[in-house]
Amino acid sequence: VESSAFRIAMRSYLTGVTIVTSLHEGEPRGITVSAFASVSADPPNVLVCVNRDARSYLYIASSKIFCVNVLSHDQSALARRFSGGVRDRQFDGIAHSVATTGAPVLDGTVAYFDCEVEAEHHAGSHSIFVGRVLACASNEKPALGYVNGTYATPHPLA
Numbered sequence: 001v002e003s004s005a006f007r008i009a010m011r012s013y014l015t016g017v018t019i020v021t022s023l024h025e026g027e028p029r030g031i032t033v034s035a036f037a038s039v040s041a042d043p044p045n046v047l048v049c050v051n052r053d054a055r056s057y058l059y060i061a062s063s064k065i066f067c068v069n070v071l072s073h074d075q076s077a078l079a080r081r082f083s084g085g086v087r088d089r090q091f092d093g094i095a096h097s098v099a100t101t102g103a104p105v106l107d108g109t110v111a112y113f114d115c116e117v118e119a120e121h122h123a124g125s126h127s128i129f130v131g132r133v134l135a136c137a138s139n140e141k142p143a144l145g146y147v148n149g150t151y152a153t154p155h156p157l158a
């Protein structure tokens with residue numbers, strides 16, 4: 001299949017939106033990622049898919065840590081910021097803390113999953129990072145969604 005047809009078809013798939021952060025040699029970095037999934041509960045494993053051309057790729061591949069920050073409905077500005085909106089000093093003015101690995105945990109999110117890299121699999125232009133979750137937390141805020149190139153908030157069906 002042509003990659004253009006593939007891209008168009010994938011646009012229809014509703015996802016959540018995350019910022020995957022990492023820390024390499026003291027410098028934090030983050031990237032907007034929708035390719036995030038649960039893999040296993042016992043042990044707790046997740047996966048993220050990251051383009052090997054992205055600057056974040058080298059941070060995650062070399063530090064072997066990442067934190068998945070699941071965005072809340074009111075955080076679309078962060079999704080834009082970390083998808084090319086701000087290239088340098090990405091974390092200036094962005095409230096965050098750390099959990100276990102040292103990768104940034106953003107304030108105001110729905111959940112975070114702080115991970116160490118357990119495996120990296122190359123797949124086309126991207127790498128699939130499998131992370132062992134060392135710390136996580138969540139709350140009841142509505143999540144941010146993304147579909148057909150638009151940020152949206154999913155509403156529960158009545």
Ligand SMILES: Cc1cc2nc3c(=O)[nH]c(=O)nc-3n(C[C@H](O)[C@H](O)[C@H](O)COP(=O)(O)O)c2cc1C
Binds near residue numbers: 017031049050079146
């Ligand atoms: C909603 C949304 C979802 C995205 N999902 C992914 C993804 O799953 N994996 C990926 O590598 N890039 C994804 N991107 C693209 C990256 O966020 C974008 O290319 C980013 O600028 C790369 O940053 P860097 O080169 O500074 O690391 C997504 C972008 C948006 C807006």
